[in-house]
Amino acid sequence: MTLGKFRLVDLGDLPWAKELELMCPVNKLGKADIYVATHHGLFFSGSPALVHGIAARLAIMENSAKKGGSPSAWDIVHSSPGLAAIYQLHWSDEGGKHHNSRPKFLANLAGPDTGYYLKLTAYPDGGLKSSTPEPAKLLIIDRKCKQFVSPTVLLATFLRVFHLFSTHQTETRSPAASGHCMNRSEHAFVIGGGPAGLVAAIALRRKGCA
Amino acid sequence: MRVTVADGGDAPSDKACGEGILPEGIAAVERLGVALDWSAGRACRGIRFIKGDAAAQAEFGGSAGLGMRRIELHRQLIRAAENSGAVILRRTVVTGIAENLVSASGGNFAADWIIGADGFRSLVRDWAGLESRKSRVRFAFRQHFACAPWTDCVEVHWAEKAHCT
16 A cells, blocks of 8 residues: 555465565565554464565554464564564463563553554655554652541642653653643543542542643 | 542441541532531541640641541542542452553553552552652551540640550
């Protein structure tokens, strides 16, 4: 598939033998920007001749937890020259800890399917953007535990002491300083149903803004 | 904003704690539209520290604090949270968080915001890779006695290696 200078290779379920016919003795496909891992990333597709021959900038593996994402196929893609990242539709159970991309490159993490998708935007000049779902923002309710007034301190200060932490950022900062507001359509998940969590839940429902 | 609260235990829950809210805490929840039921507790005008024959006392500056059983405070806040529209999941143990996901015993939950309100030794803090807050182990006990109040202050009695509130 081409769009101006942009090129994407998706060979469906082609096995190694048929892939080789495209690559040997001459590479009939040339280079590509995107490689959609053949046959969901199963071990009998995605030969080194094909994957390394097209030398894609990014790979997309349309695997499920139980189908595709074979460790050997993942290794071939991972070692492709010039490849920046492998985006996976799901965590691969077979791939385990060492043959799966980092969470930011997974649309759906380990566990029950959450139905997230990958979005690729290609431009005729060969530029592209790819993304996984926006990471959640994390707030920690950080009470200074004074032993005899813990609920007091917690209730009095919870809005002032929690920290904003994004998994894509390394620093912690005060939400008051960041002025970060929450969108009404967003979902907040509070871990902990004690007084701190309940007051946070009420604040989020009533104000929706840190 | 949709808000879900998950907790591994039943509610309301009891624990060893001071069981009181200072005026600043009361003002904080009132700003959120929560009217605490004072009839379930008792107003406190100050705090007194006592060790042997020595005592130090200070008032809360005109506003009253509220002494209340933790279980009662929890009950009232649960009611207020439910009235605000938050969904509360009890006996739901959270086992981990990912970029936009909370894994719990009831399944995975997509989330735009994840709020760690799981206490001083927060697992959420650990999962997020924030600095750990481990501290030395302390022991606490609670016991309630049915008797007429002898003071309108919170009293903290200090011994050599312990204190009683």
